[in-house]
Amino acid sequence: MTEAAILQWAAMSHSGSRKPRNEDSLITFASGPQGAEILPENGCRALSNHDLVFAISDGMGGGNAGDIAAASILQQMTEIIPETFKAAAAGFFPDSLTHLGKALRSIHEQINAAARDCSEKSGMAATLALAWFTPENVYLANVGDSRIYRSRGGMLEQLSRDHSLAWGQWRRGEISEIQYRTHPRRAALYEVVGGGHARVNPHFAAIPYEPGDRLLICSDGLIDGLWERHISEALARCPENPEATAMTLLKRAIDNAGSDDASLILITICTAVS
Numbered sequence: 001m002t003e004a005a006i007l008q009w010a011a012m013s014h015s016g017s018r019k020p021r022n023e024d025s026l027i028t029f030a031s032g033p034q035g036a037e038i039l040p041e042n043g044c045r046a047l048s049n050h051d052l053v054f055a056i057s058d059g060m061g062g063g064n065a066g067d068i069a070a071a072s073i074l075q076q077m078t079e080i081i082p083e084t085f086k087a088a089a090a091g092f093f094p095d096s097l098t099h100l101g102k103a104l105r106s107i108h109e110q111i112n113a114a115a116r117d118c119s120e121k122s123g124m125a126a127t128l129a130l131a132w133f134t135p136e137n138v139y140l141a142n143v144g145d146s147r148i149y150r151s152r153g154g155m156l157e158q159l160s161r162d163h164s165l166a167w168g169q170w171r172r173g174e175i176s177e178i179q180y181r182t183h184p185r186r187a188a189l190y191e192v193v194g195g196g197h198a199r200v201n202p203h204f205a206a207i208p209y210e211p212g213d214r215l216l217i218c219s220d221g222l223i224d225g226l227w228e229r230h231i232s233e234a235l236a237r238c239p240e241n242p243e244a245t246a247m248t249l250l251k252r253a254i255d256n257a258g259s260d261d262a263s264l265i266l267i268t269i270c271t272a273v274s
Contacts, residue, residue: 004048005211006270007133010243011041011054012250013263016221023059024219024263025070028052029078031132033085036078042243044270047135053081054265055130056146058219060192065124069111069194073126076107081132096132096139097204104128104141104193104202111194125195128202129160129217131267133209140205144189147223149216150207151235156228159215161203163191177228187220213269214238216249221262225253235266242266 015022030037032050039045045052057073059066080103084094115121127144140148142160145167150157161167164187170180180186191201209215214235230252238245246266253262 004046004135005133005209006044006046007052007267008044008241008270009042009054009265009267010241010246011263011265012246014221014250014254014258014261016258016260016262018259019261021067022261023066023070024056024221024261025059025067025074025126026054026056026263026265027074027078028054028265031078031082031085033082035082038078047133051081052133053077053130054133054215054217054267055128056217056219056263056265057129057193058127058144058146058221058261058263060123060125060127060195065115065121066126068121069124069126072111072114073107073128073193076110077103077130080106096134096137097141097206100130100132100139100141100204101202104143104200108193108197108200112196115194115196123196125192125197127189127219128193129219131215131217136208137206138209138215140207141202143200143202144192145187145220145223147216147218147220149218149231149235151214151216151232151238152210152212154232154236156232156235159205159207163189163203165190209269211269211271214242215267215269216264217267218264219260219262221257221260222249222253222264224260225255225257225262238266238268240268240270242268
């Protein structure tokens with residue numbers, strides 16, 4: 001019997017003080033031959049006969065359009081990702097990143113069409129940060145400024161890319177972290193899902209994972225109240241059960257900022273078992 005990694009996770013979301021509703025959406029689900037199984041916000045599963053998918057989407061737009069866009073993206077992912085199992089059963093083995101790319105382009109077009117057909121949804125858009133764990137790799141997709149971090153051996157690395165010019169300046173060393181955090185154009189995104197843009201160009205990656213890795217998926221509302229060193233220190237100390245660490249990060253973010261919706265999913269890869 002081949003070894004299967006065990007994933008433990010904790011997912012949390014908090015409504016910010018500046019908006020009447022939480023426009024973040026998050027989801028955890030198992031993807032298998034029978035489709036998607038929605039999982040609880042805190043759980044533990046082995047990657048034995050199914051994949052595990054974790055995602056956060058931060059909605060944008062007037063009225064309730066933002067939360068509709070965010071929820072729609074994640075709902076459609078529960079329908080599209082399990083199609084790889086159906087294709088494999090029929091003798092086809094689609095590349096996971098190619099499959100994600102086609103899915104996001106289709107969802108992007110659907111959200112734009114829905115916005116055109118209803119004035120109350122005009123301009124609706126959302127970000128996406130998604131991690132799709134298979135027995136071999138984790139496949140990542142992100143659009144906008146919702147993030148994916150990995151902590152390995154005490155070292156923190158952002159695996160996603162913020163689609164803003166200010167973030168690029170920071171990562172190239174042209175401005176400091178504090179200059180980035182106070183940049184007037186920090187939230188000006190050139191890539192979102194929807195928003196009336198003609199096309200979407202997500203960032204994709206396929207990376208191997210190891211026992212002991214911790215992945216953090218979060219919306220920008222969490223980042224507003226946390227510096228990079230806060231995240232690095234918390235994930236380096238995170239035990240196998242991530243719930244307490246997730247709560248600590250969320251509370252600190254709320255205490256330090258708290259005006260925007262803040263959501264996170266913290267995932268720990270535990271020792272593989274046979």
